[in-house]
Amino acid sequence: MTSVTAVQQSGPDEPRGGRPGRGGRGGSPPGSRRPGASGPPGGKAFGDRAAWFLVLPALIPILVLSVGPLLYGIALAFTDAQSGRTRSTQWIGTLNFQDLLHDTLFWDSFRIGLIWAAGVTIPQFLLALGLALLLNQNLRMRWLARALAIIPWAMPEVVVGIMWRLVYNPDAGILNETVRDLGLGDGRDWLTGLATALPAVILVGVWAGMPQTTVALLAGLQNTPRELHEAAALDGAGAWRRFRTVTWPAIKPIALAISALNLIWNFNSFALVYVLTSGGPGGRTRLPMLFAYEEAFRYGQFGYAAAMGCVMVAVISVLLALYLVGRLRGGEDR
Amino acid sequence: MKRGPMNRGATGRESTGLRTGRAARAGQYVALLAYLVFLAFPFVWLISTAFKPARELGSLHPTWIPEHPTLDNFRQAFDEQPLLQAAANSLIAAVSAALIAVVIATPMAYVMARHRGRLASAATGWVVVSQAFPFVLVIIPLFLVLKNLHLINTLAGLVLVYVVWSLPFALWMLAGYVRAVPAELEEAAAVDGAGRVRTLVSVVAPLLAPGLVATALFAFITAWNEFFFALVLLKTPKEQTLPVVLTHFLGAEGVADLGPLAAAAFLATLPSLVLFAFIQRRITGGMAAGAVKH
Numbered sequence: 102m103t104s105v106t107a108v109q110q111s112g113p114d115e116p117r118g119g120r121p122g123r124g125g126r127g128g129s130p131p132g133s134r135r136p137g138a139s140g141p142p143g144g145k146a147f148g149d150r151a152a153w154f155l156v157l158p159a160l161i162p163i164l165v166l167s168v169g170p171l172l173y174g175i176a177l178a179f180t181d182a183q184s185g186r187t188r189s190t191q192w193i194g195t196l197n198f199q200d201l202l203h204d205t206l207f208w209d210s211f212r213i214g215l216i217w218a219a220g221v222t223i224p225q226f227l228l229a230l231g232l233a234l235l236l237n238q239n240l241r242m243r244w245l246a247r248a249l250a251i252i253p254w255a256m257p258e259v260v261v262g263i264m265w266r267l268v269y270n271p272d273a274g275i276l277n278e279t280v281r282d283l284g285l286g287d288g289r290d291w292l293t294g295l296a297t298a299l300p301a302v303i304l305v306g307v308w309a310g311m312p313q314t315t316v317a318l319l320a321g322l323q324n325t326p327r328e329l330h331e332a333a334a335l336d337g338a339g340a341w342r343r344f345r346t347v348t349w350p351a352i353k354p355i356a357l358a359i360s361a362l363n364l365i366w367n368f369n370s371f372a373l374v375y376v377l378t379s380g381g382p383g384g385r386t387r388l389p390m391l392f393a394y395e396e397a398f399r400y401g402q403f404g405y406a407a408a409m410g411c412v413m414v415a416v417i418s419v420l421l422a423l424y425l426v427g428r429l430r431g432g433e434d435r
Numbered sequence: 436m437k438r439g440p441m442n443r444g445a446t447g448r449e450s451t452g453l454r455t456g457r458a459a460r461a462g463q464y465v466a467l468l469a470y471l472v473f474l475a476f477p478f479v480w481l482i483s484t485a486f487k488p489a490r491e492l493g494s495l496h497p498t499w500i501p502e503h504p505t506l507d508n509f510r511q512a513f514d515e516q517p518l519l520q521a522a523a524n525s526l527i528a529a530v531s532a533a534l535i536a537v538v539i540a541t542p543m544a545y546v547m548a549r550h551r552g553r554l555a556s557a558a559t560g561w562v563v564v565s566q567a568f569p570f571v572l573v574i575i576p577l578f579l580v581l582k583n584l585h586l587i588n589t590l591a592g593l594v595l596v597y598v599v600w601s602l603p604f605a606l607w608m609l610a611g612y613v614r615a616v617p618a619e620l621e622e623a624a625a626v627d628g629a630g631r632v633r634t635l636v637s638v639v640a641p642l643l644a645p646g647l648v649a650t651a652l653f654a655f656i657t658a659w660n661e662f663f664f665a666l667v668l669l670k671t672p673k674e675q676t677l678p679v680v681l682t683h684f685l686g687a688e689g690v691a692d693l694g695p696l697a698a699a700a701f702l703a704t705l706p707s708l709v710l711f712a713f714i715q716r717r718i719t720g721g722m723a724a725g726a727v728k729h
Contacts, residue, residue, distance in 0.1 A: 152550045165580075407576075
């Protein structure tokens with residue numbers, strides 16, 4: 102696959118792991134190509150009209166059910182829309198956002214959301230990296246690890262939540278039984294304890310997202326040139342140095358992409374925590390998504406919930422931009 | 436960990452190299468074992484719970500292996516909740532969504548892979564940005580739109596949402612598969628006088644078939660597992676899908692009948708696990724193929 106792709110790509114000057122939307126490079130719009138200029142393989146420009154025709158079946162649903170609702174949602178944030186109200190909805194400017202600014206419950210929830218997102222994403226990445234490095238070795242039982250990695254990945258999130266509730270169950274759960282067997286006390290009610298609920302939920306998040314991250318990193322590792330490794334080993338470089346000088350630079354683009362995506366996915370996570378704790382005890386695990394869901398569909402405050410959604414997008418975008426800019430710049434200095 | 440003939444120097448040094456190699460290997464196996472246990476134990480516990488009789492579930496010293504395995508929990512699960520109806524709803528929603536998504540995504544993925552224009556860039560951009568959508572910002576307007584169309588509490592409405600929701604990943608994967616089809620083949624077809632659409636249907640599609648199947652199965656699994664949209668959009672038990680019905684086992688105070696809960700959860704997972712095992716290699720390959728370009 103790689104070789105085919107390489108033939109089709111237009112030039113050597115393209116940055117690796119670059120951004121989407123570089124199809125338009127080269128200046129001339131594809132429709133305006135000289136007829137008969139067959140060009141290099143893959144430079145096959147077909148007319149814009151044909152392209153539109155092919156895109157249309159997917160484009161209409163995307164516009165109606167994805168782009169449209171997104172814009173509609175942003176607009177709703179500036180209204181007093183409520184569920185089941187007879188009076189017509191009014192524009193209220195930034196009132197929702199002003200209210201939100203003073204809503205300590207929301208900011209508590211937001212803080213928990215950030216702790217959750219970072220608390221899941223970072224261990225997830227480190228554990229996945231470890232597993233990917235192991236799977237990249239010539240070990241026996243690799244097939245077993247691959248097979249087991251399917252479980253968290255393919256399972257419905259609801260079932261993951263149910264399953265871990267069985268593990269955490271104070272009486273019939275295996276965790277407390279193990280704790281008792283090891284003589285570490287009577288165990289506790291992990292998911293309803295004020296101190297343990299958030300860590301317990303974070304552990305489930307790590308477990309659930311690990312395989313995907315592992316697979317992505319493994320794909321990166323397998324593209325690392327073997328000769329470089331061997332050359333570095335011959336030069337007497339230890340395992341850590343080889344990792345830092347050979348492996349890490351090779352997988353860095355994938356590592357950045359997958360951890361950025363994980364951060365977003367985790368921040369927007371809903372089903373796991375909904376099933377595990379429904380946001381309890383006392384809101385200790387009430388992620389922003391759960392908060393906004395309740396605001397919208399339990400209390401019917403559509404406008405206010407939409408404003409929460411807007412704030413979530415804004416903050417996560419800023420964080421992500423800072424993260425990516427920082428990491429990419431760090432890469433250029435080296 | 437290269438050793439053997441490459442190790443210059445005396446035999447003594449070579450053997451120490453060998454020994455540290457072995458120690459490192461052992462460490463690697465221990466680490467791998469720890470990972471295996473971590474990945475597997477919750478699932479083993481779920482299965483164990485599903486087959487335990489009520490008496491063992493109430494015991495204060497639960498065991499890994501049920502002493503008197505039983506199918507009572509499964510029977511009870513079907514009695515307590517409309518699982519068959521829910522499974523049928525899930526099946527209808529997931530199959531429809533997967534088929535529609537692949538049918539409409541393939542031409543667009545083709546454009547994304549082959550066309551060099553603003554349209555393809557915009558499509559790729561949407562694929563990436565859509566990953567960052569917080570569902571909460573989309574679900575409220577979707578709810579209102581579907582309500583106006585009288586599609587709330589219908590599977591048809593849910594299918595529409597699932598189609599759009601599975602499009603980004605489908606497009607990403609399919610575009611990767613299209614890139615893997617040699618462009619020369621298409622040029623040959625063009626020389627033979629085949630039109631754009633003919634080329635797509637008779638040359639590209641057959642070569643894409645395995646990728647299409649993998650993408651459809653992935654879209655199926657995604658829809659089968661989905662919870663949030665189903666929770667918001669489906670109100671009556673008659674219409675609800677499996678993940679939503681599963682949460683009914685949890686009860687109001689979170690006091691659950693563990694056996695039937697585990698049994699139902701186990702059954703609901705099986706289709707996803709089986710299908711995923713089937714396509715795993717293609718999915719991981721497709722992700723990598725998509726990533727080569729982007």
